[in-house]
Amino acid sequence: MSDELLVYPRRDYGMDHDRYGWSMLQDRPPVAWPGGKPLALWINLSLQHFPLSGEKPSVAPPGALTMPYPDLRHYTLRDYGNRVGIYRLLKLMEHYQAAPSLAISGALAERYPQLLERLAKTSSEWLGHGWNMLSMHAGEIDPQIETEWIHNTRTALEAFTDQPIVGWLSPGRIQSANTPELLVKNGFRYQCDWVNDELPYTFRTSEGDMTCLPSSLELDDVFVLTQNLHSEDSFAQQVMDAADLLINEGREQGGRLLSLNFHPWLVGQPHRIRTVREILQALLVERGDDIWHASPSQIIEAAQA
Amino acid sequence: MSGTTQHAELALYDYNPYERRPKIEWPNGARMAFWVAPNIEFYELNPPLNPHRKPWPHPYPAVPGYSIRDYGNRVGHHRQMAVLDKYGVRGSISLSAALCEHHPEIIALCAERNWEFFSHGIYNTRYTYGLSEDQEREMIEDAMATIERAVGQRPAGYLAPALSHSNHTIDLFAEAGGLYTCDLFHDDQPTWVKTRSGKPFVSIPYSLELNDTIAYVVQKMEPRRYGEIIRRAFDQLYEEGAESGTVMCIPTHNYQVSCPHRLRAFEEALEYITGHSDVWVTTGREIAEYSLTHLKDQIGSNAEASA
Numbered sequence: 001m002s003d004e005l006l007v008y009p010r011r012d013y014g015m016d017h018d019r020y021g022w023s024m025l026q027d028r029p030p031v032a033w034p035g036g037k038p039l040a041l042w043i044n045l046s047l048q049h050f051p052l053s054g055e056k057p058s059v060a061p062p063g064a065l066t067m068p069y070p071d072l073r074h075y076t077l078r079d080y081g082n083r084v085g086i087y088r089l090l091k092l093m094e095h096y097q098a099a100p101s102l103a104i105s106g107a108l109a110e111r112y113p114q115l116l117e118r119l120a121k122t123s124s125e126w127l128g129h130g131w132n133m134l135s136m137h138a139g140e141i142d143p144q145i146e147t148e149w150i151h152n153t154r155t156a157l158e159a160f161t162d163q164p165i166v167g168w169l170s171p172g173r174i175q176s177a178n179t180p181e182l183l184v185k186n187g188f189r190y191q192c193d194w195v196n197d198e199l200p201y202t203f204r205t206s207e208g209d210m211t212c213l214p215s216s217l218e219l220d221d222v223f224v225l226t227q228n229l230h231s232e233d234s235f236a237q238q239v240m241d242a243a244d245l246l247i248n249e250g251r252e253q254g255g256r257l258l259s260l261n262f263h264p265w266l267v268g269q270p271h272r273i274r275t276v277r278e279i280l281q282a283l284l285v286e287r288g289d290d291i292w293h294a295s296p297s298q299i300i301e302a303a304q305a
Numbered sequence: 306m307s308g309t310t311q312h313a314e315l316a317l318y319d320y321n322p323y324e325r326r327p328k329i330e331w332p333n334g335a336r337m338a339f340w341v342a343p344n345i346e347f348y349e350l351n352p353p354l355n356p357h358r359k360p361w362p363h364p365y366p367a368v369p370g371y372s373i374r375d376y377g378n379r380v381g382h383h384r385q386m387a388v389l390d391k392y393g394v395r396g397s398i399s400l401s402a403a404l405c406e407h408h409p410e411i412i413a414l415c416a417e418r419n420w421e422f423f424s425h426g427i428y429n430t431r432y433t434y435g436l437s438e439d440q441e442r443e444m445i446e447d448a449m450a451t452i453e454r455a456v457g458q459r460p461a462g463y464l465a466p467a468l469s470h471s472n473h474t475i476d477l478f479a480e481a482g483g484l485y486t487c488d489l490f491h492d493d494q495p496t497w498v499k500t501r502s503g504k505p506f507v508s509i510p511y512s513l514e515l516n517d518t519i520a521y522v523v524q525k526m527e528p529r530r531y532g533e534i535i536r537r538a539f540d541q542l543y544e545e546g547a548e549s550g551t552v553m554c555i556p557t558h559n560y561q562v563s564c565p566h567r568l569r570a571f572e573e574a575l576e577y578i579t580g581h582s583d584v585w586v587t588t589g590r591e592i593a594e595y596s597l598t599h600l601k602d603q604i605g606s607n608a609e610a611s612a
Contacts, residue, residue: 005440011407011427024411058364139365172369176366195373196371196373214372218566229525245566
């Protein structure tokens with residue numbers, strides 16, 4: 001076997017790449033959230049379009065269609081989220097006066113303008129979420145194609161809202177080696193794919209710095225319910241356990257962040273929506289005194305103040 | 306048998322039925338030796354490709370896998386350390402030796418707590434597979450020397466990187482001055498291991514079944530259930546320990562057990578275990594040294610010294 005396996009070119013202080021510096025959360029200057037709250041809460045809803053046909057990408061995102069064409073069962077189950085689930089979630093969010101951010105497939109702007117018009121009436125911050133769930137920013141994807149996806153997503157969403165689209169969540173939280181540079185080139189100021197921290201931090205690209213605001217994968221509804229196959233009750237309990245730990249730590253060590261990502265096609269189902277209600281009740285009502293519920297841009301701004 | 310290659314059967318230990326063994330007694334009459342083994346690992350974003358095993362399921366850059374492991378070091382480590390401090394447990398660290406160079410802050414925090422550091426290779430993205438015997442010896446020695454330079458003590462234990470082994474792994478580690486292995490899962494008590502040098506060498510139980518990554522990633526357990534299986538394992542081994550001393554280990558990872566939605570289950574299990582009397586809360590090295598000094602007969606050293 002070649003000696004390359006025993007050669008270590010980046011075996012030195014810090015990380016083994018140049019994307020960000022090394023530091024431990026507990027060693028950094030404490031973050032103070034508005035009102036002295038120990039915990040910031042970021043809720044995101046991911047609105048996704050899974051095409052019925054199209055070339056399969058090198059990496060499939062969670063929820064991808066799996067059956068031979070036409071995979072009506074998965075296509076329609078995902079489409080359910082954009083027809084039914086999202087409206088159930090919006091009603092619940094409005095009841096709790098919650099303002100989730102919305103990560104949206106650009107293709108939805110073309111397919112369902114009514115949906116985008118409805119979303120524009122909320123006070124939510126929008127994030128680009130890729131063109132659709134086949135447009136995976138993965139592996140050896142051609143940078144020209146990636147640029148088009150990013151540009152088209154931004155343009156399509158901005159046709160429905162006055163807010164600039166500056167945040168990005170990649171489908172499946174997967175990136176190619178070029179994604180961060182292409183995002184910065186196309187006006188994006190933060191991305192949420194690297195789940196290596198609990199607070200926003202500076203992410204370097206050759207086009208200039210951006211922010212990474214980590215979107216927790218471990219408490220993502222699709223991860224917990226469809227990959228781990230945990231019960232809905234366990235999901236709610238895990239969220240509450242996380243909140244309690246982070247509130248305690250936030251009181252002692254400085255502001256902490258809890259990020260939750262919900263998918264309308266999954267938790268918008270009638271047997272799961274009550275779990276979202278329980279989570280909102282537990283966080284925004286029962287723990288409301290300790291929680292600052294805010295948008296991604298507000299959280300980034302406060303963390304970097 | 307794989308292809309046309311005849312692989313040797315391992316002859317590391319003798320068969321020894323769990324009933325009617327000579328009694329093991331732990332220090333101060335404890336019926337169980339309990340240790341926690343936090344794996345503190347560094348996974349490379351872009352390691353050279355070993356043809357025997359892919360480091361990541363995703364193409365470069367493997368953001369999901371890499372970033373959650375980095376999370377463990379950036380966020381999770383402190384959290385797990387605080388819980389172990391609270392219950393008076395010194396960690397026995399399964400250490401990617403290169404972490405001494407990448408993240409010396411973590412090494413310093415553990416060293417000032419008198420935790421044990423044992424070798425877990427250089428990186429968890431560098432496998433034993435395909436290495437020649439000389440190359441593996443070089444890798445084992447590099448890891449031992451790197452840890453010794455960083456903490457002032459040569460490691461006593463080995464868990465091969467990413468549980469990747471060769472037929473020589475245990476022989477080579479014993480020859481490098483090691484005392485114990487965590488790579489064998491055949492028993493709940495220490496076992497004398499026969500190596501070609503005949504040096505005193507012991508296998509210390511390091512439970513793969515209670516390993517948080519196996520529980521959470523392979524078994525996909527709900528966090529509270531993980532806490533429950535730890536307590537059940539403890540109850541059984543504690544009961545049996547009245548007849549002859551047992552060993553219980555909880556192997557952890559700072560990117561699994563320390564996540565905010567999981568730490569509580571682990572903490573409750575630790576509280577339960579450390580709330581019992583007659584439990585020797587210790588380290589892997591202390592169990593190995595005690596076994597090799599005081600329990601030679603009980604653990605099978607009178608078997609043939611070399612295989």
